[in-house]
Amino acid sequence: MITVDNLSFSFPQKDLYNNISFTLEEGQHCAFIGTSGSGKSTLIDILMDPERYLYDGKLEIDPEYRIGYVSQFLQDDQAKEMTVFEFIAEEFIKIQDEITSIYDEMATTSDMDSLMEKVQLALDAFESMDGDNFENNINKQLNLANLMKLKDLNISSLSGGEFKLIQVMKEMLHRPDLMIMDEPDVFLDFENLNALKKLINSHKGMLLVVTHNRYLLNHCFNKIIHLEDTEIQEFDGRYIDYNFLLLQTKVELQEIAVAEEEEIKRNENIVINLREIATNDSEASRGRALKARVRFTERLEARRIKAPFVDIKQPNIHFDVDHEPEDIPVVHVNNYSVAFDELLLDNVSFEMKATDKVAIIGANGTGKTTLLREVFKNNHASIEINADVKVAYLSQVQGEMLKDSNTILDEFIDAGFNTYDEIRSYLSNYGFEGEILNQKIESLSGGEKNMLQLAKVAASKANVLLLDEPTSHLDIYTQIALEKAIAEYKGAILMISHDFYSVVNGMDYVVIIEDKKIRKMGIEEFREMIYESHFNKDYLETEQKKKAVEMKIELALKDTNFELAKGLVNELEEVIKLL
The missing domain is CATH 1.10.287 (Helix Hairpins)
Known part of the structure; x- marks a missing residue:
């Protein structure tokens, strides 16, 4: 067991934790959730290397515990010249070579005692990782994630999503006592996200996963740790049951x-x-x-009850346009092709009208981001943007649209605001208040950077929004606020997203990239296709019923009709039992 008892920690400009306590036990798969900037990644750093931090309280972790870690950021390891199998097997091969080297040394030396100790330590480490079966275990993991086709490819040729899954497998196969993953789902396409779900659910050890992905939250975890406003709340059970509570x-x-x-x-x-x-x-x-x-x-x-976890304030995201759009085409793509080492898109064509909300769906590495960036630049012969259109762009590469050396205030002066007071008033809607406005962009979390991008997009009052993975790193409450803003927006949206809920709750239709071509699909058909692949029809109908009852409860609360709300809560409990 890992125990955190009355832990408090602050940065000079911000209190992060105030006497928080929680435990992690053997076999628990724990989701670590909370709003952006609440301190989740810092708490992970403290768990991994407590000696680096001056904190109050107690942290009890067996010093012999091995902790595996997968960062939210892609690692430089992908530059290594080795195959996928060699990368996953790297630690096993290293220990094998060490054991062989010690045995060779034993044949030529009389100092056997120290060598016997060294070889026993290496053999123990190899056994703790089930080293005798490592090749078979690697093949099982690759098959589970449907990535056996990558086994002999060089890791430098993988997409970012594929490499993230390979990193997860590598850490899991080391059999750590605690496996920590910080937003492993970011930028994964839906197939790879489903593969990550399978890897998480098949893992036998203790897991702590920072995630805002509602698909994973609903299907992978048996414990929730929720961090908000310096406090922590524990819940033993599924995320769906926690939400009900x-x-x-x-x-x-x-x-x-x-x-x-x-x-x-x-x-x-x-x-x-x-x-x-x-x-x-x-x-x-x-x-x-x-x-x-x-x-x-x-x-x-x-004595009024304060409940920081019950009614968390959502940011007030609002996309506006300068004038009501006419029902005319705004983006026209005709026979567009793109290739890098190989052909990605081959003569694809599609058209968007002034109020269309369209999601581009496709596997990692199929050219989605390149296409969206080309639409934004509007200098490709195959892409035509209506002359009256104003375009705003949110990039998944946050440095494209935000300057790290700027403070938040400077960034928005550069965006066209006239005074710092005007910026402060505007950004308070997005949760940025007080000292954080003087922080440099580089010091912010991934979620805070994406929130700033959304604020810049909204301030532009553009009538075409190009959004590349807008939900990445965003907490659940901001994702829901974004869905509402998208639903109310009067202009056109072309969005790349692997977040299933954002697509089905906000888009009019999807264009799917398959075999270098594009095909159009309605939202209901897309929803049914996903559930048919990974769940079943009954699950889809039950989830839709759950959402309908939740909306009725919200309406009853607005009318302060508490008797009706309590009756609907009982109805919702019965629906959740079916999921």
């Missing part, structure tokens, strides 16, 4: 809050009346009654 608690708290608000108002009226009486009547008992009522009202205010 939050919604159930929200209904209860809102009912209590309304009742307390009424009680506070009633007492305030009594205090006002007592003050009027005390003004005209100097009798001491009147003054004492007034003081007692004031104290009672203060106690009511003080």
Whole structure:
């Protein structure tokens, strides 16, 4: 078991944790969630190397524990000249070679004691990783992820998503006592995301995974650790059950809050009346009654239930346009082809109208980002943009659109804002307030950088948005706010996304890249195709019913109809049991 007990830690400009406690136990697959910038990656760093940090509280980890780690960022290892199999087997081969070398040395030396100790340590390490079966285990993992075709390819030829999966396999096959992964799903296409799901679910050891991916959250974990506003909440169970508990608690708290608000108002009226009486009547008992009522009202205010995990504030993302769009084509792609080492897209054509919301779907490395970037640049002979169109672009390569050496305030002066006060007011809608506005872009988390890109896109008031993986690194609450902004937007959107929920909740249709060609597909057909591949029809219908009941609960809460809301919560509980 790993135990964190009353841990507190701060940076000079920000408190991250205030007496947080949680445990990780053998066999648990734990999702680590929380809003962007809340300190998830820093807490992982503390777990991995506690000696680097000055924190209060206790952190209990067996010093002999081996911790495996997969970063949210691609590693330089991909530049190595080796095959996929050699990369995964690297540590096994290294220990094998070490054992062989020691045995060779034994044949020529009389100092056997030290060599016996060295060879035993190497043999123990090899055995703890099931080294005798490493080739068979690597083949099993590659088959599980449907990546056996990559086994003999050089790792430098892999897409980013394929290499991320290979990194996950490599760490898992080392059999660490604790496996930590920081947003391993970022930029994975849906097939690779499903492969990651299989790898997570087949892993026998303890897992701690930072993720905002709702697909993984709903299908991979049996424990949730939720970090918000310096506090932590633990939940043993599925994410879907945790969400239900939050919604159930929200209904209860809102009912209590309304009742307390009424009680506070009633007492305030009594205090006002007592003050009027005390003004005209100097009798001491009147003054004492007034003081007692004031104290009672203060106690009511003080004991209002604060629930930072129940009703987290979503950013106010809003995409606007300068003028209502006409129903005309805005983007026209005609016989577009692109090749690097090989042909990626071959004479593809499609057209977008002024209010179309379109997702580009395809495997990693099929040319999606190149196509979107070419549309943004608008200097390719096969791409035509309507002359009246204003285009805004969000890049998955955040350095393309944000300058690391800028502060947040400087970045938005460069974007056309006139004063720092104007920027402060605008960015408060996106959760950026206080000292963070003076931080340099390079110091921000991936989610915060993507949020800034969204803020810049929104400020442009463009009528065509080109969004390349806009949900990457974003927390769940921001993803939902983005979906709402997309639904309300009056212009056109061309979006690359591997986030299933963002596509089906916000897009009109998808264009799928397969075999170097593009084909159009409606959202319902796309939804059914995904579920047919990975779930079943009943699951799809049940999930849609769940969403419908949740929307009814939200409406009932808006109307403060708590009896109806509580009845719907019971209905929702029965639906969730079917998932």
